[in-house]
Amino acid sequence: MKNMSGSIATVAKSYELLRKEWERNSCDLNRCGEILKTLKISLLSNSFLPESQSGASQQELLIARNTLEIGALHAISSENVATFERYLSQLKCYYFDYKGQLPQSPYEHELLGLNLLYLLCESRLADFHSELERLSEQQMDSVYIRHPVSMEQYLMEGSYNKVFLSKSNVPSERYNLFMNILLNTTRDEIAKCMEASYERIEQREAQRMLFFESLEAMERYRQGRGWQLAEQTREFVFQQDQVRRSETIPIGASGQYYAAVCGRIGEDCLNCDSNEAFECIV
Secondary structure, eight states, X not given: XXXXXSOHHHHHHHHHHHHHHHTXXXXXHHHHHHHHHHHHHHHHTTOSSOSSTTSSOHHHHHHHHHHHHHHHHHHHHTTOHHHHHHHHHHHHIIIIXXXXXXXXXXXXXXXXXXXXXXXXXXXOHHHHHHXXXXXXXXXXXXXXXXXXXXXXXXXXXXXXXXXXXXXXXXXXXXXXXXXXXXXHHHHHXXXXXXXXXXXXXXXXXXXXXXXXXXXXXXHHHHHHHTOEEETTTTEEEOOGGGOOHHHHSOTTOOHHHHHHHHHTTTSOOTTSXXXXXXXXXX
8 A cells, every 4th residue: 555654563553452442342332433533544545445456465455454344343333324334335345356365354244244234224126136246156155145135035025024033043243233224124114005005903913013022112113103093992093194105005006905915914925926025015
């Protein structure tokens, strides 16, 4: 890297300070953030992405890559999704363009899998599949990659129950951030189908369809969406202004069809037509 701010030894020392703090059992996220900020200033003066493969030593490339990895993991721990995306965009050149010069990172598969799960949460399916096409057979065989691939498959099939059950079977605790976002997004899309399909629905049935473990959680969600509760029948009543059919379902689709889709939520629907099931979540 050119125009090194300080010697490589100084930058390496700062990186070691960051690594040791990050690997502590109870690392201080604020302290890590401060070290990251200082180290990034040094690295930015040399560019995270070298201009040519011969313009940086392996040591310099490793320090830059490892710093970016800690930054991405720190963003996950801090629940800063935008910062995570920025770090991943900078990391990709090290995982793909410089993979022949660097030893594989133990965090590579996990971070690439987290990126896929993030794209799925954002409903960026074209980007999701573009990223999949870049992965090698070895990367695709990783449990970290198989997990988001399975999530996308379940959504395409309309197997919402499998999406929710997967919350307790993530390959890393760091996946919980994006899994929670994905579950909330999936729940909102199911709710849109309910609003488009029914005039009213029994409280317990709505709780089942939306995969809430308690009525208290269901009640908070109801209030957030502005659903009325009929006290005598314990039914949720949907208002017409909540059902924007032209925005939530394709023109010409029948309410009976969407009622059928909602009716099989919570069941194993691997045998259902994937295109029909997916219409309910896009």
